[in-house]
Amino acid sequence: MKTVAVLLLIIMLLPLSGCWDSVELDQLALVLLLGIDTDPMGDGFEVTVHVLNVAGGTASGAAGTGGGGGSKNISQTLTLSARGQTLSDATRNLRGRVQGRFSFHHVRVVLIGEDLARKGIKPVLDFLFRAQEIRLTSYLLVCQGTAREKMLLAPEISGTLDEELRGLIEMQGEWSKAYTPRLLEFCANYSDSGIQPVAGRIIKLTYRTPVQPDSNEQQTKTAIIEGLAVFRDDQLRGWLTGTETIGFRYLIGKGGTMVLVVPWHAAKISIELSPESCNLQYIAGSNPPRFKVSLAAIGQVMDYTGDIEFTPPLLAELEALAADMLGDLLLKTVEKAREMETDFLGYGSVISRQDPRQWQALNKKWRETLHAVGTDIEVKFTLRHTGVTRSPLTR
Amino acid sequence: MRTARKPRKALKLWEKKAQELEKQVQDQQSPLSDDFQANCAMIDAVFQGCDDISKRDFHIAQDPPRPARLYMLKGTLDKTIINDSIIAPLTAAVKARGAGVPDLISAHMLTEVATLGEAVQEVLNGQVLLIIHRQARAWSVNAKAARLRAVAEPETQKVVRGPREGLIEDLETNLTLVRKRLKTPTLKIDCRSVGRRSNTQLAILHLEGVADPKVLAEVHSRLNKIDIDGIMDSGELEQLIEDNTMTVFPQVGNTERPDNIAAALLNGRVAILVDNSPFALIVPNVLTDMLQSSDDYYERFQFSSLIRILRYVLAFVALLSPALYVAITTFHHEMIPTDLLTNLVRARAGVPFPTVIEAGLMELAFEALREAGLRLPKAVGQAVSIVGALIIGQAAVEAGLVSPIMVIVVAATGIASFTIPAFNGAVVTRMLKFPFLVAAGTLGLYGISLALAIIIIHLTSLRSFGVPYLSPLAPITISDWKDLIVRIPTWAMYQRPTFIAKGDLQRQSKSTAGIQPQKMK
Numbered sequence: 001m002k003t004v005a006v007l008l009l010i011i012m013l014l015p016l017s018g019c020w021d022s023v024e025l026d027q028l029a030l031v032l033l034l035g036i037d038t039d040p041m042g043d044g045f046e047v048t049v050h051v052l053n054v055a056g057g058t059a060s061g062a063a064g065t066g067g068g069g070g071s072k073n074i075s076q077t078l079t080l081s082a083r084g085q086t087l088s089d090a091t092r093n094l095r096g097r098v099q100g101r102f103s104f105h106h107v108r109v110v111l112i113g114e115d116l117a118r119k120g121i122k123p124v125l126d127f128l129f130r131a132q133e134i135r136l137t138s139y140l141l142v143c144q145g146t147a148r149e150k151m152l153l154a155p156e157i158s159g160t161l162d163e164e165l166r167g168l169i170e171m172q173g174e175w176s177k178a179y180t181p182r183l184l185e186f187c188a189n190y191s192d193s194g195i196q197p198v199a200g201r202i203i204k205l206t207y208r209t210p211v212q213p214d215s216n217e218q219q220t221k222t223a224i225i226e227g228l229a230v231f232r233d234d235q236l237r238g239w240l241t242g243t244e245t246i247g248f249r250y251l252i253g254k255g256g257t258m259v260l261v262v263p264w265h266a267a268k269i270s271i272e273l274s275p276e277s278c279n280l281q282y283i284a285g286s287n288p289p290r291f292k293v294s295l296a297a298i299g300q301v302m303d304y305t306g307d308i309e310f311t312p313p314l315l316a317e318l319e320a321l322a323a324d325m326l327g328d329l330l331l332k333t334v335e336k337a338r339e340m341e342t343d344f345l346g347y348g349s350v351i352s353r354q355d356p357r358q359w360q361a362l363n364k365k366w367r368e369t370l371h372a373v374g375t376d377i378e379v380k381f382t383l384r385h386t387g388v389t390r391s392p393l394t395r
Numbered sequence: 396m397r398t399a400r401k402p403r404k405a406l407k408l409w410e411k412k413a414q415e416l417e418k419q420v421q422d423q424q425s426p427l428s429d430d431f432q433a434n435c436a437m438i439d440a441v442f443q444g445c446d447d448i449s450k451r452d453f454h455i456a457q458d459p460p461r462p463a464r465l466y467m468l469k470g471t472l473d474k475t476i477i478n479d480s481i482i483a484p485l486t487a488a489v490k491a492r493g494a495g496v497p498d499l500i501s502a503h504m505l506t507e508v509a510t511l512g513e514a515v516q517e518v519l520n521g522q523v524l525l526i527i528h529r530q531a532r533a534w535s536v537n538a539k540a541a542r543l544r545a546v547a548e549p550e551t552q553k554v555v556r557g558p559r560e561g562l563i564e565d566l567e568t569n570l571t572l573v574r575k576r577l578k579t580p581t582l583k584i585d586c587r588s589v590g591r592r593s594n595t596q597l598a599i600l601h602l603e604g605v606a607d608p609k610v611l612a613e614v615h616s617r618l619n620k621i622d623i624d625g626i627m628d629s630g631e632l633e634q635l636i637e638d639n640t641m642t643v644f645p646q647v648g649n650t651e652r653p654d655n656i657a658a659a660l661l662n663g664r665v666a667i668l669v670d671n672s673p674f675a676l677i678v679p680n681v682l683t684d685m686l687q688s689s690d691d692y693y694e695r696f697q698f699s700s701l702i703r704i705l706r707y708v709l710a711f712v713a714l715l716s717p718a719l720y721v722a723i724t725t726f727h728h729e730m731i732p733t734d735l736l737t738n739l740v741r742a743r744a745g746v747p748f749p750t751v752i753e754a755g756l757m758e759l760a761f762e763a764l765r766e767a768g769l770r771l772p773k774a775v776g777q778a779v780s781i782v783g784a785l786i787i788g789q790a791a792v793e794a795g796l797v798s799p800i801m802v803i804v805v806a807a808t809g810i811a812s813f814t815i816p817a818f819n820g821a822v823v824t825r826m827l828k829f830p831f832l833v834a835a836g837t838l839g840l841y842g843i844s845l846a847l848a849i850i851i852i853h854l855t856s857l858r859s860f861g862v863p864y865l866s867p868l869a870p871i872t873i874s875d876w877k878d879l880i881v882r883i884p885t886w887a888m889y890q891r892p893t894f895i896a897k898g899d900l901q902r903q904s905k906s907t908a909g910i911q912p913q914k915m916k
Contacts, residue, residue, distance in 0.1 A: 014837045022725040022839070024750060025743040030728075030736065052737055054744045076737075105729035106736060133729075163734070 026054065029100040032077060033162040035147030036124055037113035039083045045116070045123075047090040048081035048148040050162060051098055076159045079151055087127040104133035109165045110140050110183065111147040111202065117229065117236035125234065129187055136184035139169050141200040142229035142236060150202055153223045161223070168225045169200065173256030176249050177242030178225045190234065193363060194349030196342050198248070201227040201239055232342045240336060247333025250295060250326075251345050253278045259302065260329075262322055267306025271322055271383070273299040280345070282354045288372035289362070291347060293330060295379045297323075301386040309391045315383050323381035334375045341367050424512045431528040434511075435464055438526070441515050442466075448518065455485045455527065466514075466524040473540035476502055477523060481536055496527065496534055504537035516594065543568060549651035549673075551818055554690035561651045566596050566670035572653035573600060573668075577660060581605070589618065589632070593625030596670040597632070600656070605663045607897040610679060610860045614665050629669040629676050636678075638858050643826050645819040646859035648680030655689050663896025665860075679862035679895060682854060683879055685820025686710060691882050700881035706814055707880060713811035713824040717754045718835035718843050720804045725750050726839030742798045751836030753797050757805045758828065760787055765809070866894040 033050035040046065053076055080097050084090030095102060110128065112121055128134045143150045155164040169180045180200030181189075189197035205224045228240035228248060240248060249255040255275040262269045276296040283290045299322065301310070308314070337345050348366055352359035362369055427434050442448045447469050454460035463485065465477070480501040497505055508514045508524070509532050517535035518524045525534040546568065549561030562569045570584060585599040599618070601611055617636040626632055633647040634640065650656060651673055656666045659677045667676040686706045691699040723730050724739060731739065746753060764783040768776050787805070791797045808828065815821040827850070834842035857864035867875035875892045877883045889903040 014833065014842075022749075022836075023728070025724050025728070025736075025740045026746065028728060028740060030740060032733070032737075052740060054740055103728055106733040108733065160737075 023101050023103075027100045029098045029102045031102055031104050031107050032160055033109055033111065033151060033165070034104065034107045035081075035111040035113070035143075035151045036087065036116060037146045037148055038116045038119060041083065042085075044083055044085040045087050045090050046081055046083045046148065047087065047094065048079065048151050049094060050077040050079055050151060050160065051102075052076070052160075053078050077161070081148055087123065104131065105135070107134060107162075108138045109162050109169070110134075110138050111150060112140070112142050112199070113146040113148070114142065114144055114236065115146065117142045117199075117231075120234045121231075122234040125187060125190065128183055134183070136182065136187070138183050139166070139180045139200065140183050140186050141165070141180060141202045141225065144201065144203045144239070150204060150223050153204065153221055156222050165202075165223070165225065172225070176246045176256040176258040177227070179228055179245055179249050179254070180225065189346075190231075192349060193366075194343070194352045194359070195346035196233070196237075196344045197231045198240075198344050199229045199231065200225055201229045203227075230340060230342055230344050232340075237340050237342045240333070243329065244333045244336055247330045248345070250275055250278055251280060251293065251330055251333060253280075260299070260322055260325060262318065262325060264304070264306065264308075264318070264321075267304055267308070269304035269306075269318065270302045271299045271318075272302045273297050273322075273326070273381075280347075280350055282347075282351050283376075284355060286374075288369060288374065289347070289351060289358075290374040290376065291350065293375060293377045295326070295330065295377070296381075297326060297379065298382045298384050300384050307392060310386045315386070319381050319383050322383070323379040326381060327377045327379045330377050330379075331375070334377075338371050338373065341370055343367075343370055347373060424510050426510050427508070427514065427526075427531055427533060429529050429531040431462060431464075431526065431530075434526050434533070437511055438466060438514060438518075438524075441511070442518075451482070453482060453486055456487060461528040463525060463527045466518045466526070467538075468518060468521050471521040471540060471542065472523065472538045476536075476538035481523065481525065481538070496525070496530075500525075500534070500536060502536045502538060506535050508533045508535050519594065520596075546572065552651050552655070552688070552816065554652075554688065554693065556693045557690045558652070558654050560653055562653060562668075562673040562675060564671050564673055566598060566668055569653070569668050569673075569675070570598055570600075573656050573660075573666070576653060576657035577602070582660065585615075587618070589621050590623055590625040593627075595626045598668045600660060600666040600668065602660045602663070604898045605661070605891065605896050606665055607663060607895065609897075610862070611665055613860050614667065614678060618667075626669065627671070629667065629672040629674045632667065632669055633676050638860065642853065642857060643823050644682065644854065644857060644864065645685075645817075645823070646678075646680055646857060646864065648677040648684055648817065649674045649819065650677060651675075652689060658689065658692070661902070662892050663898075679859040681859060681862060681866055681894075682864055683868070685817040685823075686815060687878075688816035692885070696882050696884045700883075703880060703882060706816070709811040709814045710820075710824060713808055713815065713821070714828055715831060715843065716804055716808050716811070717758055717828055718831035719840075720801070721750050721754050721832060722835035722839045722843055725836070739798075739800060742800050745795050746798050747795070748797075749836075750801075751832060753801050754804070754832055754836075755829070757787070757791075757797055757801050758808070758832070760791075761805050761809055762825065862894060867892070870894075 030052040031049045032052055035048040037046045037048070038044075078098075080094055082090050082093035082097065084093050091102070091104075112124060116124070129136070151161065153161065155161045158164040158167060168178075172178045172180065178200060179198065181198060186197045186199060189195045202223055202225050204221055206219060206221050226242045226245075228245045230237045230240060246255070246258050253275075255278065257272055257274040260271045260273050262271060274297065276298055278293065278295045281292045281294070283292055334345070337343060337347075343366065347370070348359065348363070351362060449467055449469050451465040451467075453463055453465075455463050465481065467477070484499045484501060485496075506517075508517055514524055514526075514533045514535070517533075521539050522535040523538045525536060527533075543565045544563045546560050546563055548559045560572060562572065574582065574584075579602075581603040583601055583603050586596060587599070588594045588596050597618075599611075599614060614636070621632075621635050623635065629649065633645075633649065637646045639646065648659075650659075656668075656675050656677065660666060664677050664679065667678070669676070686703065691703060694702075724743075728736060743750075748756070760783075764780070764787065767783070768780050771779055788802055792799045792802060812821045812824050815824065831843060831846050834846040836842075838845065854865050855863070855869060863870060866872065867879060872894050874890065875894055877888055877890075878892065882888075886903070889901065889905055891900050891902055893900060
């Protein structure tokens with residue numbers, strides 16, 4: 001009897017917790033995309049979020065009161081923004097606008113406006129790093145312009161903008177002209193004195209599309225991710241173009257495939273390249289420091305305009321030419337780092353790994369030393385094959 | 396404590412009655428006298444009011460003719476045997492003085508009966524009882540007619556490959572089916588009866604030198620302690636001899652398949668067959684036995700192992716999927732991949748109940764359908780299942796009562812529970828999923844792990860006839876893992892399970908086991 005009574009009491013105790021932290025799915029305001037800008041009206045922040053529209057797909061995107069609302073095409077998400085003195089203040093201010101509980105667990109892309117990036121994103125990093133709900137695996141992108149303006153753009157293929165951005169980010173290895181680090185990588189590089197952090201760059205592209213052949217042309221705006229935002233400490237220092245980003249990716253050993261267009265007499269040959277190995281080494285004892293980059297890449301001919309047959313001597317010549325071009329490409333990125341006086345390639349950490357004592361000496365005046373740094377680039381390129389044919393189609 | 400006193404009074408009353416009955420039986424144990432009239436009068440008195448007992452008087456053709464009488468049960472007998480093998484030879488002109496009754500009766504089974512009680516019992520068991528003038532004994536002749544259900548394919552434990560024979564409701568036939576598979580004198584069959592009024596025959600089977608004598612002794616001692624009026628099925632017997640009643644986990648296995656029984660005996664288990672029941676009991680039975688099917692051994696080992704792993708996974712699906720769904724969607728949204736979560740959120744929009752209630756309702760509805768499908772006559776059953784499937788599957792979703800994903804979860808639970816080969820094992824998951832649901836709904840994943848911990852602790856406390864219920868997992872015996880989660884090739888299973896068998900552990904000689912994997916040259 002007693003045991004039964006005790007068991008009953010324990011069972012009756014269970015619902016007493018009242019399921020206190022349970023949230024039914026339909027009461028959830030799921031934040032999918034987070035954008036942070038400076039407050040245009042004051043010195044605080046403006047936070048813009050995409051919240052999943054539960055009625056999704058059918059209802060037109062109702063306007064968020066403070067955020068200027070979503071455009072017609074965004075139907076699966078609502079765009080809301082709120083201002084506040086600090087980031088937590090701003091995100092709290094969002095709560096008044098949406099029924100249900102905000103959940104930032106599923107934010108996987110964080111956008112930062114250019115103004116804010118130039119001002120310094122230390123408070124943003126602190127917020128993102130400190131918050132339990134933000135995943136450090138989310139991607140960090142800096143917008144050319146404001147984050148809010150980018151978030152009002154309609155996705156072209158996917159249902160929601162964040163899905164589209166994620167798709168763009170995950171396929172970056174296909175062309176190497178963009179690179180987007182995860183939040184964790186940014187924070188790690190930020191706290192490392194030997195390397196400066198970078199973030200992805202998102203730009204707005206406006207192009208004209210004829211909706212129907214006879215109808216008037218229409219302007220379409222879309223977000224594309226290309227290039228790189230280079231930071232010095234927590235402030236945006238400048239941008240890298242797509243081509244420079246290829247150099248960056250190859251130099252830090254995260255290169256994907258790329259297409260190299262080699263001019264050949266009057267014609268152009270495109271070669272698809274992929275890196276095999278890349279080694280950035282500090283030449284021991286050199287002062288000012290010199291670095292040696294040895295890159296090995298392989299590739300294949302994709303297409304060419306002209307009328308030649310690939311013969312072994314010609315291929316050898318082509319290999320040498322492509323290796324030279326690749327070397328130039330890398331050198332341009334190195335030049336850019338020197339020009340910006342920002343060590344986003346991580347030269348400093350290379351020295352600190354290979355010669356910690358030397359790095360202790362160089363660390364304090366590294367920025368001044370940077371423009372004197374020399375880099376030797378050695379590229380080894382092998383052309384694997386010329387596709388499935390050797391000679392072009394002829395009549 | 397008033398409640399405790401009442402049954403004690405009732406117990407006393409019951410005891411009194413039992414004593415009376417015992418006395419009657421003792422009276423019946425009085426030996427038969429050589430007075431023919433007195434014997435007949437006694438038996439007639441016993442069978443007063445039993446109209447299904449018929450008798451036949453005749454005279455044995457001796458000089459002088461001796462009166463004799465047959466007692467038999469109507470309807471169970473083969474008339475030709477009675478006519479040609481009992482009555483005909485006895486009434487024929489047999490003058491030979493020296494010839495005794497056994498020499499005259501040409502039936503294949505003839506036993507002498509000395510007491511009244513035995514005589515009565517023999518008649519009730521369907522034998523023909525012969526009482527002869529001036530004999531202080533009677534003879535019971537087996538003249539049973541085969542009036543049995545044919546040996547057919549088992550209904551519950553179906554296999555793709557393997558024998559199609561299943562046990563039937565007749566003990567003797569069942570014993571034959573087992574003996575057919577184990578033609579060895581070491582297969583010992585101990586027959587006895589249980590039930591004061593039902594006198595149900597049962598047989599305890601074991602392989603001498605393989606079965607653990609301790610388990611066997613335990614089986615005997617538990618069966619000896621049974622004092623009940625009647626037993627209708629082995630299921631009742633199971634509940635009388637199991638180690639722990641207050642648990643959802645069955646500690647006695649059952650099977651409808653004679654090949655299962657034989658295999659279990661070879662593994663050193665003890666089988667109990669009960670007359671009138673097509674289900675044999677097998678002890679000891681441990682937790683993992685419920686996830687094993689006999690065609691695991693008949694199919695090749697790769698496939699069997701794969702299916703076994705699948706069963707283990709699905710057992711957890713059957714047990715936990717509604718609970719996990721509830722816990723994750725109401726407490727741990729961050730665990731769900733974003734794209735899936737957005738779908739889930741949309742699917743749940745507008746469902747009026749909390750997820751726990753929704754899951755509970757759906758599971759209840761599914762259980763109701765299942766029970767209804769079981770009870771309904773075959774012709775109606777199909778209609779019910781169609782209506783049920785439509786109601787659960789579509790109408791409930793369209794009416795906005797449940798989300799479509801919940802339907803998938805419930806369906807997954809249902810299908811998974813059907814993959815558990817032992818019905819008594821599947822029942823465990825069906826029962827336990829509800830407490831898990833409550834734990835998940837109140838405490839989330841923490842609650843589920845808490846409930847799992849409680850169940851594992853409970854499982855470690857269980858034993859089946861002295862064998863720990865979690866063996867060979869705990870206490871761990873690695874050598875017995877050859878036939879646990881995977882089933883290793885047959886040639887490599889040269890040993891019986893060591894946690895069950897005692898004595899002769901060798902199934903194959905090791906040399907054979909070594910030869911098998913050699914490559915052809």
